[in-house]
Amino acid sequence: MAVPQKWEVIQDELEPEKAAPPTDTQPLGLDLLLLSLKTLSQRAITAVTNLFTLVTMAGTWFLWYKTPDPNPLQIVHLSIFAAFVLAANWLVRRK
Numbered sequence: 001m002a003v004p005q006k007w008e009v010i011q012d013e014l015e016p017e018k019a020a021p022p023t024d025t026q027p028l029g030l031d032l033l034l035l036s037l038k039t040l041s042q043r044a045i046t047a048v049t050n051l052f053t054l055v056t057m058a059g060t061w062f063l064w065y066k067t068p069d070p071n072p073l074q075i076v077h078l079s080i081f082a083a084f085v086l087a088a089n090w091l092v093r094r095k
Contacts, residue, residue, distance in 0.1 A: 049092060049093070052089070052092055053089050053092070053093075056085045056088060056089060057085065057089075059085070060078075060081065060082050060085050063078055063081065064078055064082075
């Protein structure tokens with residue numbers, strides 16, 4: 001006599017395991033904090049560059065303002081200083 005066959009159910013794929021939490025050592029909040037600090041520091045560098053221009057131009061204007069009746073030698077000195085300030089600002093601005 002023939003032996004009766006027993007049917008089995010075989011699964012093609014394994015059941016997906018539950019998604020494991022990320023194994024990063026840094027939490028998401030720390031990543032966002034570091035990104036915001038990087039952006040803030042870049043903006044601060046830009047602000048300092050603009051502040052340098054403001055201070056040097058204000059200093060040049062102040063020297064011209066404090067010389068009420070300049071003689072030709074003072075005009076030459078102030079013009080040389082103004083040219084120096086423009087050159088310094090050009091060096092700071094170029095990259």
